[in-house]
Every structure is written in structure tokens, then in C-alpha cells.
Amino acid sequence: MEFPCIDKIESRQRDLLAGPEPTYEKVVTGYSVYSHTEPFVCDHGGLLSRFDIAYESWGTLNSDKSNAILIHTGLSGSSHxxxxxxxxxxxxxxxxxxxGLAIDTNKYFVMCTNVIGGCYGSTGPGSVDPATGKRYATTFxxxxxxxxxxxxxxxxxxLGIQKLHASVGSSMGGMQSLCAAALHSERVGRLITISACARSHPYSIALRFAQRQVLMADPNFNRGFYYDSVPPHIGMKLAREIATVTYRSGPEWELRFGRRRRAPDTPPALCPDFLIETYLDHQSERFCLQYDANSLLYVSKxxxxxxxxxxxxxxxxxQRSKAISELSANPDMQGSAANGTVCMHVNEQPQSKTGQSDLETDAEIMDDLVKGVKNAMQPTLVLGVQSDILFPVKQQKEIADxxxxxxxxxxxxxxLDAMYGHDTFLIDVANVGAAIKGHLENSIEP
Amino acid sequence: MEFPCIDKIESRQRDLLAGPEPTYEKVVTGYSVYSHTEPFVCDHGGLLSRFDIAYESWGTLNSDKSNAILIHTGLSGSSHxxxxxxxxxxxxxxxxxxxGLAIDTNKYFVMCTNVIGGCYGSTGPGSVDPATGKRYATTFxxxxxxxxxxxxxxxxxxLGIQKLHASVGSSMGGMQSLCAAALHSERVGRLITISACARSHPYSIALRFAQRQVLMADPNFNRGFYYDSVPPHIGMKLAREIATVTYRSGPEWELRFGRRRRAPDTPPALCPDFLIETYLDHQSERFCLQYDANSLLYVSKxxxxxxxxxxxxxxxxxQRSKAISELSANPDMQGSAANGTVCMHVNEQPQSKTGQSDLETDAEIMDDLVKGVKNAMQPTLVLGVQSDILFPVKQQKEIADxxxxxxxxxxxxxxLDAMYGHDTFLIDVANVGAAIKGHLENSIEP
Known part of the structure; x- marks a missing residue:
């Protein structure tokens, strides 16, 4: 039995070892950077003594700065x-x-950022920690x-933008969008959330867990300290293969690939053989040196x-207030805080009932969720896709409810009855685009 | 950040390296073995010069040998x-x-085998190739x-059993059951197929492909030649984690685990943290040294x-006829045939239309499937589970159609509206059992 797919991985491993330098540095250009130079305390008590956020924009900000739309990305999205x-x-x-398109740059000043924790220009695990002069890696x-x-x-x-015309996001971007509308409600005019959720489902958690485990099992991962060596390209490739399965849908693949094989006249093989397998292989091959593994871990978690x-x-x-108080009382902690060790010092509160106890009921969970969005009174569009297995329509309905x-x-x-699964928001311009445009531009009575 | 799950894997790796011998030899007892001592030519042209098949039975074969039921297992099932x-x-x-149970041993002589290719007593990749005196590994x-x-x-x-009272199987067992009824129709009295399919769907292929890739990426895999060293326990564990996600369902996990965490008062972690993650970790931990990796590859393919x-x-x-002719003409080939190299010699036929060409239509595919089961005129029970994502009800309906x-x-x-997903056939004794019993025992007019 031949194993060309293993040969290929081993060959890349050799090239990376021999090469001038690891290639996890992404060539991304053309974004602007906002540098926040004040300390930023994270929800779990960790501290960034400063951070950069990469962003891009299209269209023109009007004189009263009222026409800005913020687009939030999914897990691996850049600001581009x-x-x-x-x-x-x-x-x-x-x-x-x-x-003239769904998000009309003749009317709106449209912005998109790379999230903190990402690897496309914003501060993330691959960035240098000012406290140590070394990359954060998994001390982030x-x-x-x-x-x-x-x-x-x-x-x-x-940028002096007090209130967004709208907050728009899909997948993890939809989580951000909902979070912005609920927790910073006075700054969000309209809310659009597509293929997202109000709380992650154990099934999605399981799928992301499997991806992280595969990635962390790569010997190159080295507990996140791979920046001076070969990145965990095999783990990243495998993680992406699993992810790609969850991003699309069976009906689409039935139509697109069916049971067709790459080389129908050769014997079946364990390496990519069916067309669906070569598709997964190709998709993950592109990704494996393009995205930083630590960013994947942090953002997916x-x-x-x-x-x-x-x-x-x-x-x-x-937790955050406590961490801020401790930091104010003891400025020397900022160094260790930047290493994430503050997490350990913060005595976390006992779990709330919601989602954390055997005693909770569906009614209690719903009640807690309803209270969580009590300030989100913006005109809202919630869009779900029936073929999405990662963020099923039940979760979209939950947001609306x-x-x-x-x-x-x-x-x-x-x-939507679109067949592209979770990725429909990237593909179905006609249906997703029209829903967005209608919601952004329709005059909505208070 | 701590990585106890990586520590654990590394510790097992050290133990396996230091241990007296690898532990992939399963301790399985109490089965009978039938040894087939004639050459067995496989569909893809490979040859086994002999094979063993492990089986177990319950109940008593009646005098005219008409009360036998053959139970076919899923991918990793033993004869037990x-x-x-x-x-x-x-x-x-x-x-x-x-x-008195669903498959009543007061009435029937019930048998179950470990499939060839498996690792629970039947000949598989872990068996010794008589031609070389070494284990087949991936020359199987x-x-x-x-x-x-x-x-x-x-x-x-x-055993002198000419005709089965019934052929019964779930998952891959359902594939075998359908295959028996369609291709050996005169020997199967009744057919039961549960959560199976008439042809594998590209979505299921994708999921199994991801598992195989993860397994083959384990450095211990060594292209299948790991029997004298440490088995690819990490790859097996990861493959099982992915598989377990596909065997169950979101609704069950929502009910069973929700968003509860293992240790609610500790900071979130990248190693198992949510209860659903500890469940997946535990399930896969049990499996990783229990099943032979090469069997997983061959049977899943x-x-x-x-x-x-x-x-x-x-x-x-x-293909098989051609291989048999070539072997008859040239008995010397049998050695190399046993190494699977005959596969390479057989000039495979161009692909049929079905599932293999861009030109096929749904009608052509269905027509080809209908012709494929034209001899399966047995009373048949097809059972599907609405929460099954691996073998969705659409595929069960296709078998019936x-x-x-x-x-x-x-x-x-x-x-069935059971919530246990694909694994419902293992769990839902009340509903699955009653359907089986009714079909096995009901007198059915011709």
C-alpha cells in the first residue's frame, strides 16, 4: 500500500526544518493598526499591557459619524x-x-477588524509580550x-464613533455582534447575527474540542512554543479537515462530489481517493501554514x-473587576499579569446556575438568557440556515426568542433553505445579501 | 497554561516504550474459530491463502438447521x-x-462473527501472513x-446452514446484511438493516477520512508497520474522539451534559474542561489500545x-474473476497475491456510471441501485433514527425505496425519533428491540 499523503507531510516537515525560517508569519498587508497603549484586563483576569487591533474600512464616515457599520469575523477571519x-x-x-451591494459603501462607512487573539495584525499569542520581549505563545x-x-x-x-449604525456578524462574528448589542447596547443601532448562537452548544464544543486535541497532539506544537521552530503544520491541517466537514453540508457534497473518485481506474487508497477527500485535503493544505495554531486554540476556546x-x-x-482592583493595588503584578498568571490568582466565583449545574431547568436557562439580552432593544435580524450542523437553526431561533x-x-x-451548511453566509450572496441590505436600509419605526 | 492531557499522552508513550511489549494484542476469549484453508480471493484482487473467522453463538440449531440468525457487527464490533x-x-x-428477548435464543440459533479485517480473532492486518511469516500490516x-x-x-x-432465518445488522452490519440479502439472496430468509445505507454518502466518507488521516499522521503509525513497536495510540485516540462525535447527537448531549464544566471553579482550559470534553476523552482513552489501527483503516475504507x-x-x-483466472494460470503468484500486490496487477475496469461520472443523473443512480437489489425479495425491516447524522434517515428511506x-x-x-443518534441501535432496547422481534417472529405471507 502506498501512502503519498504521508510522504507529502514528511517532505514538508523536512522543508520546514531546512528552510530559512518558519512560514507562520503571514504576508498580510494594507490594513490599518490602532494601538491601544493602556492596560487591557481580560474577563478571566489576564492582562495585556497594550494591544494592537488591525482594521480595514470602506466608504466614507459622514460628518456626524453616524453611518459606521462594524463587521465581525468568524474564527479565522482577517480584517480583509x-x-x-x-x-x-x-x-x-x-x-x-x-x-450598491448588500452593505452599501455609498451609504455606509464599513469597518472590519481582526479580533484580538488573531494572527492577522492584531495582538495575539504570536505577538511579542512587552514584559518579556518574547512571543506570548500559550502565556497569552x-x-x-x-x-x-x-x-x-x-x-x-x-475613531470618535459613538454609535454604530449596525453591528453585523456571522458565526463567531454573530456572537460578537450579539455581545455588542447586549453589553454595549447604547452604541449599537441595529443588530445582525447570522448562523451564530446565544450560547455554544455541547455538540459544537465537542467538534472544536476534537480539532484542538488534534492540533495539540502534533509533536511540533510543543505546548505552544513553536515560534522558533517548525509550526504544528500537521495538526493544523488535520484540525482544518475536521472543521471543513462541519462548515459544509451533506446535501451540497452529494450534489458536488457524489461518490466520484479522483482516479477512477486505480485501486482504492487510504490517502485522498474520493473527490470529497481530495477537496478536504486541498482545503486543509492551504490553511495549515496560513493561520497561527495558538490563535486557533484561543479563539476557538x-x-x-x-x-x-x-x-x-x-x-x-x-472577575475582571477583581483583577483590576488587584492590579491597581499592586502595579508590580502587571508583568506576571501579562503572562496570564493573574488568571491563577483570581479566585473565580462559584458557577452560576445557568449551564453549570445539574439543578438548572430549561426555564431557568432561558430566563437567564433573556436577562442577558435585556438591553438589546435594537432592530434585529437573525438569520439561520437549515443545513447548518455547527450552529443549527434551533440556536438561531433561540436568539430571536x-x-x-x-x-x-x-x-x-x-x-434559509440553502444547502451550503454553516458556510452559507460566505456563499449565498443573493439570499444572505438581500436580508442584510433590507435590514440595514429599511426605515424601522421605534 | 497547563496541558495535563498532553502530559498524559507523553506518559503513556513512555510507558509503552518501556513496557514488556505493546498492548495491541487484545485479551478476547471464549469465541470459536472457523479456519478456511482454501485460498480466498478478494473483490479488489488481493488474496488470502487462508483465513480464520471468529464467531460466537447462542441458542440451539434445530434439526433442519432452519432457525439460524446471523448478526453482523458495526466497524469495531467483536463476535461477543x-x-x-x-x-x-x-x-x-x-x-x-x-x-424471550428481541432475538429469542429459545427459538433461534443466533450467531455473530468478527469480520475478516477485524482484530478480535478473525484474520486481519494484525495476523501473520503465511507467505512471509510476518504480520500483514498494510500489505493486507x-x-x-x-x-x-x-x-x-x-x-x-x-456449519451446514444453507439458509438463514434472518440476517440482522446495524451500521456497517446493516451494509453486510443488505449485501447478504441482495447477493446471496437464496440463503437469507428475512432481512433487517438498521441505521445503514445502500451506498456510503460523501458526508460519511468525509468523516471517516478525517479519522483515518488523524490516525495515519501519528508518527508511531509508521505506514502500518508498528507491530514490533509502540502502536499509534495517540492517532487512535483522536480518531475515536471524532468518531464518537458522529455516533451520538446534539440533543442527547444538551440533555446529558449541557454546558457544565468538569471543575466549575477553575479557569477554563484547553485540555478536557467541559463535561462533554471529558466524556469524549474518556471514550477515546478506552479505545486507543483496544482496537488495531490497521483494522480501523481497512474496515472503515x-x-x-x-x-x-x-x-x-x-x-x-x-475484478475477482480476473484475479482468480490469473492465479489459476500462475500458481506462483499466490505468494505475492497474499501481499496484496495482485491488486496492482489486476487491470481494473473503467468506472461504471453509478457514482463515478459527472454524467450520471439521480434517476440513473436510483435505477442502478434498484437493479443491485433485484434479488432481495425477503421480508425486510429497515429502521432509521431521525437524530442519526452519520447514516441519516434519508439513506434508510433509500434502502426501503x-x-x-x-x-x-x-x-x-x-x-424512530430516539435522541441517541447513530448509536441508538446499541441503547434503545425498547424500540429497536420490539421492531426486530416483531419482524423476526411475525408470520409473513409470501
Whole structure:
């Protein structure tokens, strides 16, 4: 039996060992950077003594700064949502953003950031820790979606944007969008959340857990300290293969690949053989040296922990307040805090009922979620896709339900029968785009 | 950040390196063995110069040998479906088999085998190749589900059982069961297929591909030649983690684990943290030294290739005939054939239309499937589970549809709303058991 796929991995491993330097440094250009030079305390008590946030924008900010739209990305997204003069490559939402398009740059000043924790220009585990002069790696503090959003609002402050016309996001971007609307409600005019959730489901947690375990099992991972050596390219490739399965859908693959094989006249093989297998192989091959493994771990864990319930939010706020107090009382801690060790010092609060105890009931969970979004009274669009297995429509319905039960009278809920699964938001310009455009531009009575 | 899960893997690796011998030899007892001493040519042209098949049985074969039921296992199943004097451990279908139970041992002589390619007593990649005196490893010939069934019928010949009262199987066992009914129709009285399919779906192929890639990426895998060293326990563990996600369902986990954490008062962690993660970790930990990695590769690949279409069956038959002719003409080839190299010599036929060409239509695929089961006129029970994502109900309906369109007037199709996903057949004794009992015992008019 031949194993060309193993040969290929071993060959890349040799090349990386021999090469001039590891290639995890992404060539990404054309973004702007906002540098926040004040300390930033994270929800779990970790500290960044400063951070950068990479962002790109399209369209023009109007004189009263009221036409800004913030687009939040999914797990591995960069700020490059659309092409522009400084980077003419197509962005990940290229066909959704532009003059006259769903997010109309003739009308709006459209922004997109790379989240903190990411690896496309924002401060993340691959960044140098000013306290040590070395890369953070896995000393980077644990992040929450709330932390990512709070960092984005520092950027908005810097730009003098008090209130967004709209907050728009899909997948993890939808978590950020909901978080912005619920926790910074006075600064968000309209809310759009697509294929996201109000709290991560154990099934999605399981899928992301499997990806992280595969990545961490790569001997090159070295507990995150791989920056001076070969990155865990095999683990990253395998993690992406699993992820890709969850991003698309069976019906699409049935239509697109069926049971066709790559080379029908050769004997079956354990390496990529069916067309669906070569597709997965190709998708993951592209990704394995393009995204930083530690960013994947931190950002995916933040997704798992996302829960908009009031009790969870209060608990995180309390932890953060305690950490801030301890830091104020003892400025010397800032060095160790930057190493994430403050996490260990903060005596975390006992778990809330919601999602954490055997005693909770469905009614208690729902009640906690409703209270968590009690301030999100913006006109809202929730969009779900029936073929999405990672963020199933049940979770989309839950977002709409809790907003309505909290008293939001302007919640629109659409379910699409698109076949592209979770990735529909990247592909279905006609249906997703029209829903966005309608919601952004429709005049909505208070 | 601490990585106790990585510490644990590294510790096991050290133990395995230091230990007296690798532990992939399973301690399995109490089964009988049928040794087939004639050459066995596989569908893809490979040859086994002999093979063993492990089996267990319960109940008594009646005088005219008409009361035998053959139970086919899923991917990792042993012949130990039920406890007995020689092995009192509970079997994998313990509560389904026994006096008065769904498969009534007061009435039937019930048998279960370990498939060829497996690692629980039947000949598989871990067996010694008589031609070389060494373990086959990945020189083992490629197998099909049809090969597994053909081997089982050699066992039935040996026992003098001409015709089964019923062929019963779930998951890959359902593939075998359908294959037996369609390709050896005169020997199968009734057919039961549960959570199986008539042809593997690209989505299931993708999921199994990801598992195989993860396993083969383990440095210990060594292209399958790990029997004299440390087995790829990390890859096996990771593969099982992915598999377990596909065996159960989101609704069950929501109910069972929700968002509860293992140690709610500690900071979140990248190693097992949420209860669903500790569950996956535990399930896969048990499996990683219990099942032979090469068996996983061969048996899972056989599942991917399963397609009951007439054109596919004809193609495999043709390949096999050609290989048999070549072997008869040149007995010296048998040595190399046993090494699977005959696969390379057989000039495989061009792909059939079904599932292999861009030109096929849904109607052509269905027509080919209908022709493939044209001899399966047995009373049939097809059972599907709505929460199954690996073998969705659409595929169960397809089995029932093609049998009916082929002219089978006695097809019963049930859909269960059980929440246990694919594994429902192992758990839901009340609903699955009753359906089986009713079908086995009901008098059915011709």
C-alpha cells in the first residue's frame, strides 16, 4: 500500500526544518493598526499591557459619524473583508460589500477588524509580550468574545464613533455582534447575527474540542512554543479537515462530489481517493501554514465559552473587576499579569446556575438568557440556515426568542433553505445579501 | 497554561516504550474459530491463502438447521454480542439477545462473527501472513463489505446452514446484511438493516477520512508497520474522539451534559474542561489500545466503498474473476497475491456510471441501485433514527425505496425519533428491540 499523503507531510516537515525560517508569519498587508497603549484586563483576569487591533474600512464616515457599520469575523477571519487600493485581493465578503451591494459603501462607512487573539495584525499569542520581549505563545491570557468586542469599542472610541449604525456578524462574528448589542447596547443601532448562537452548544464544543486535541497532539506544537521552530503544520491541517466537514453540508457534497473518485481506474487508497477527500485535503493544505495554531486554540476556546446569559456576564465582569482592583493595588503584578498568571490568582466565583449545574431547568436557562439580552432593544435580524450542523437553526431561533421575550419588538427571524451548511453566509450572496441590505436600509419605526 | 492531557499522552508513550511489549494484542476469549484453508480471493484482487473467522453463538440449531440468525457487527464490533459460559462479560447487544428477548435464543440459533479485517480473532492486518511469516500490516489486501459477507457464508457452509432465518445488522452490519440479502439472496430468509445505507454518502466518507488521516499522521503509525513497536495510540485516540462525535447527537448531549464544566471553579482550559470534553476523552482513552489501527483503516475504507448498485457489484465480480483466472494460470503468484500486490496487477475496469461520472443523473443512480437489489425479495425491516447524522434517515428511506421499486412487497420501514443518534441501535432496547422481534417472529405471507 502506498501512502503519498504521508510522504507529502514528511517532505514538508523536512522543508520546514531546512528552510530559512518558519512560514507562520503571514504576508498580510494594507490594513490599518490602532494601538491601544493602556492596560487591557481580560474577563478571566489576564492582562495585556497594550494591544494592537488591525482594521480595514470602506466608504466614507459622514460628518456626524453616524453611518459606521462594524463587521465581525468568524474564527479565522482577517480584517480583509473587501478589496481596496492597499490590498486588491478579494476579501472574504467581497461580493457583500461595495457600492450598491448588500452593505452599501455609498451609504455606509464599513469597518472590519481582526479580533484580538488573531494572527492577522492584531495582538495575539504570536505577538511579542512587552514584559518579556518574547512571543506570548500559550502565556497569552485566556480571551472571551466579550474581550474581543471590548477591544473593538476602544478602536471605535479612537475613531470618535459613538454609535454604530449596525453591528453585523456571522458565526463567531454573530456572537460578537450579539455581545455588542447586549453589553454595549447604547452604541449599537441595529443588530445582525447570522448562523451564530446565544450560547455554544455541547455538540459544537465537542467538534472544536476534537480539532484542538488534534492540533495539540502534533509533536511540533510543543505546548505552544513553536515560534522558533517548525509550526504544528500537521495538526493544523488535520484540525482544518475536521472543521471543513462541519462548515459544509451533506446535501451540497452529494450534489458536488457524489461518490466520484479522483482516479477512477486505480485501486482504492487510504490517502485522498474520493473527490470529497481530495477537496478536504486541498482545503486543509492551504490553511495549515496560513493561520497561527495558538490563535486557533484561543479563539476557538473563546467560542466554546460564549454564553450571553446574565449570570455568566456578571461573573466575568466580577472577575475582571477583581483583577483590576488587584492590579491597581499592586502595579508590580502587571508583568506576571501579562503572562496570564493573574488568571491563577483570581479566585473565580462559584458557577452560576445557568449551564453549570445539574439543578438548572430549561426555564431557568432561558430566563437567564433573556436577562442577558435585556438591553438589546435594537432592530434585529437573525438569520439561520437549515443545513447548518455547527450552529443549527434551533440556536438561531433561540436568539430571536430570547430577544423577543426580553421585550424587543423589532426582531426579524429568517430561515434559509440553502444547502451550503454553516458556510452559507460566505456563499449565498443573493439570499444572505438581500436580508442584510433590507435590514440595514429599511426605515424601522421605534 | 497547563496541558495535563498532553502530559498524559507523553506518559503513556513512555510507558509503552518501556513496557514488556505493546498492548495491541487484545485479551478476547471464549469465541470459536472457523479456519478456511482454501485460498480466498478478494473483490479488489488481493488474496488470502487462508483465513480464520471468529464467531460466537447462542441458542440451539434445530434439526433442519432452519432457525439460524446471523448478526453482523458495526466497524469495531467483536463476535461477543452476548455473554455466555466461556465469556461472561456482557456483549455489545447483551439486552437484545437471550431467552424471550428481541432475538429469542429459545427459538433461534443466533450467531455473530468478527469480520475478516477485524482484530478480535478473525484474520486481519494484525495476523501473520503465511507467505512471509510476518504480520500483514498494510500489505493486507484491500477488503470490501462483500468480501466480509462471502467469508461469513463460508462459515455457514462449514456449519451446514444453507439458509438463514434472518440476517440482522446495524451500521456497517446493516451494509453486510443488505449485501447478504441482495447477493446471496437464496440463503437469507428475512432481512433487517438498521441505521445503514445502500451506498456510503460523501458526508460519511468525509468523516471517516478525517479519522483515518488523524490516525495515519501519528508518527508511531509508521505506514502500518508498528507491530514490533509502540502502536499509534495517540492517532487512535483522536480518531475515536471524532468518531464518537458522529455516533451520538446534539440533543442527547444538551440533555446529558449541557454546558457544565468538569471543575466549575477553575479557569477554563484547553485540555478536557467541559463535561462533554471529558466524556469524549474518556471514550477515546478506552479505545486507543483496544482496537488495531490497521483494522480501523481497512474496515472503515470498506465502509466508504460500499455501494449496492448493480454496476459496482458487477465490476467487483469481474475484478475477482480476473484475479482468480490469473492465479489459476500462475500458481506462483499466490505468494505475492497474499501481499496484496495482485491488486496492482489486476487491470481494473473503467468506472461504471453509478457514482463515478459527472454524467450520471439521480434517476440513473436510483435505477442502478434498484437493479443491485433485484434479488432481495425477503421480508425486510429497515429502521432509521431521525437524530442519526452519520447514516441519516434519508439513506434508510433509500434502502426501503430501492427494495420496493425492485418489486419487494414486504418491506417495512420505521423511523424512530430516539435522541441517541447513530448509536441508538446499541441503547434503545425498547424500540429497536420490539421492531426486530416483531419482524423476526411475525408470520409473513409470501
Amino acid at each position: 473583508a473587501h478589496s481596496h487600493a492597499k490590498n486588491t485581493n478579494p476579501g472574504w465578503w467581497e461580493k457583500f460589500i461595495g457600492p 491570557p485566556l480571551l472571551t468574545v466579550n474581550d474581543m468586542v471590548r477591544a473593538q469599542f476602544h478602536l471605535l472610541d479612537h 473563546a467560542m466554546d465559552m460564549f454564553d450571553i446569559s446574565e449570570s455568566v456576564t456578571q461573573r466575568l465582569e466580577l 430570547i430577544l423577543r421575550r426580553a421585550g424587543n419588538k423589532r426582531v426579524t427571524y429568517y430561515e | 454480542a452476548h455473554s455466555h459460559a466461556k465469556n461472561t462479560n456482557p456483549g455489545w447487544w447483551e439486552k437484545f439477545i437471550g431467552p 489486501p484491500l477488503l470490501t463489505v462483500n468480501d466480509m459477507v462471502r467469508a461469513q457464508f463460508h462459515l455457514l457452509d462449514h 470498506a465502509m466508504d466503498m460500499f455501494d449496492i448498485s448493480e454496476s459496482v457489484t458487477q465490476r467487483l465480480e469481474l 430501492i427494495l420496493r421499486r425492485a418489486g419487494n412487497k414486504r418491506v417495512t420501514y420505521y423511523e
